[in-house]
Amino acid sequence: MFLERRRGVLLHFTSLPGPYGAGDLGPVARSVAEGMAAQGWTIWQMLPLNYPNPAMGFSPYASYGALPLNPTVISLDDLAEEGWIPGEELRNLQVRLPDPWRADLQGAFRARRAGVALAFQALKRGHMRDRYLEFRQREWEWLEGWGVFMALKDSLGGSHWVHWPERFRSLERALAHWDEGLEEGAELYRFEQFLARRQLDRFRAHCEALGVRLLGDMPIYVAHDGMDPWACPYLFELDGEGNPVEVAGVPPDYFSETGQRWGNPLYRWEAMGEDRYLWWRVRLRKALEWFHAVRLDHFRGFAGYWAIPAEEMTAVRGRWRPGPGEALFDALVEDLGGDPSGEGPSLPIVAEDLGVITQDVTRLRLRYRLPGMRVLQFAFSGGDDNPHLPFNHEGLGLAYTGTHDNDTTLGWWLSASAEERRGLFRYVGRPLTAEEAVREMVRLALNSPSRWRIVPLQDLMLLGSRHRMNTPSSREGNWVFRAMRVELDGLLGG
Known part of the structure; x- marks a missing residue:
């Protein structure tokens, strides 16, 4: 798949237009996929689809579990079409948006929860009950614990699981003291x-029929307040009370004097290795049921990771610890039946290798022939050996104008240094206006030697900083970019 030359769009599903607060994987998404295919865009990259934690601003990278899906993928229109909810109820579930360019993720979440509750009544009346029971049996290994975890969280006011009564602080104990009233x-x-999986399967099949491939995203770490550390505490660096001993982050660098303290619990890699990384094998298999390929976030953490004592408020006093390296990826290759000796990648994984990357990280990526990422917004400073310059791009790689963590290319250009502007001028051979600079960056990305070329929708729409998806280290105003239908139709034929 990575050996085929393709171009694609970075567009999270919540950024699609729709009347229910945020986009979903229903009719609009299918229509956009059709328009993309008609115009030769054959990769659709999205952010993680995991169930988000509302307390963390509905970030796709802060979820309640590694396997459960975000219910916002559910199309209420499709539920009505399939007879799950009465069509006349749809108007009551609509969400008014004060700003049409910004999704209301809280409102979208409430609307889906209300729609699911209505559909649950149809299930009780027998609607598609056999199909639900089949799904329940197939996914029971994780689905049972998911229901228990979330029902307990609701009954205990949404509090973090480490503050729950002792009898509920692990899946094993919770099942032994289960309250049937929950x-x-x-x-x-x-x-x-x-419902979420049913709609995702329909969307994926629709994209496959069009020749559009879905590129997903998998965060390396999971949240402390989530099902996984609660259900499997032995896999995480937790103390006897369930609190992290050390947490994840990155050390101080050029961009931050104190580094970044993410706060996720770290893995007990030795414990994970005892069953050949079963938790990771299950996680990747599930992700590849959702997507055709997966971007693995913070790939450098698999070679070596920064461990910060939990009591530290910054990332300064951390230490480097060795990651699982080849042992993990050998297990993944064996589990997925990957070809360790062919010309293409041995796994359907994109390695997110941005930032300060050391030789051991590059060796690990090349050992499994995984494509890396090159971002043009990083290209035009430094010398000719800058790996993000287009003439340094690898064929087995992905070229971007920017990612979800970058400013839009217009926003980047308007705040770019004189060195960066001169660098782009020299590369294209002439001075540029702001709009011309964005168009040239898109052109350079699409003409990159990398076989996969990805452009965020905001850059195709020439949008500025107000429309960026995420500002790292900021907790306000992220993840809410929403496209207008008329512009989307004009660009992608949706």
Whole structure:
């Protein structure tokens, strides 16, 4: 797949237009996929689809679990079409948006929860019950615990699981002290996953028929307040009370004197290795049921990772610890039946290798022939050996104008240094206006030697900083970019 020359769009599903607060994977998404295919865009890259934590601003990178899906993928229109909810209820579920360019993720979440509750009543009346029971049996290994975790969280006011009564602080203990009065709430969360997966499967099949491939995203770490550390504490660096001993982050660098303290619990890699990384193998298999390929975030952490004592408020006093390296990737290759000796990648994984990358990280990536990432916004400072300059791009790689963590290219250009502007001028052979600079960056990305070329929708729309998806280290105003339907139709034929 990575050996085929393709171009694509970076566009998270919540950024699609729609009347329910944020986009979903229903009719609009299918229409956009059709328009993309008609105009030769055959990769659709999205951010993680995991169930987001509302307390973390609905960040796709801060979820309640590694396997459960975000219920916002559920199309309420499709539920009505399939007879799950009465069509006349749709108007009551619509969300008014004060700013049409910004999604209301909280409102979108409430609308889906209300729609799922209506559909649950149809399930009780027998609607598609056999299909639900089949799904429940197939996914039971993780689905049972998911329902228990979320039902307990609701009953305990949404508090972090480390503050729950002792009898509920692990899946094993919770099942031993289960309150049957919570079972309907647990079943509602399991049923919600059935609806979400059903709609994701329909969307993926539609894209496949069009020749569009879905590129997903997998964060390296999971949240402390989530199902995984609660259900499998032995896989994480936790103390006897369930609190992290050390947490994830990155050390001080050019961009931050104190580094970045992310706060995720770290893995007990030795414990994970005892069953040949079963947790990771299951996680990747599930992700590849959703997507055709997956971008693996913070790839450098698999070679070596920065461990910060949990009591530290910054990342300064951390230490480097060795990652699982080849042992993990050998297990993944064996599990997925990858070809360790062919010309292409041995796994359907994109290695996010941005930032300060050391030789051991590059060796690990090349050992498994995984494509890396090159970003043009990083290209025009430094010398000719800058790996992000187009003439240094690898064929087995992905070229971007920018990523979800970058400013839009217009925003980048308007705040670019004199060195960066001169660098782009020299590369294209002439001075540029702001709009011309964006168009040239898109042209350079699409003409990169890298076989996969990705452009964020905001750059195709020539949008400025107000429309960037995420500002790292900022917790306000992220993840809410929303495209207008008329512009989307004009660009992608959606």
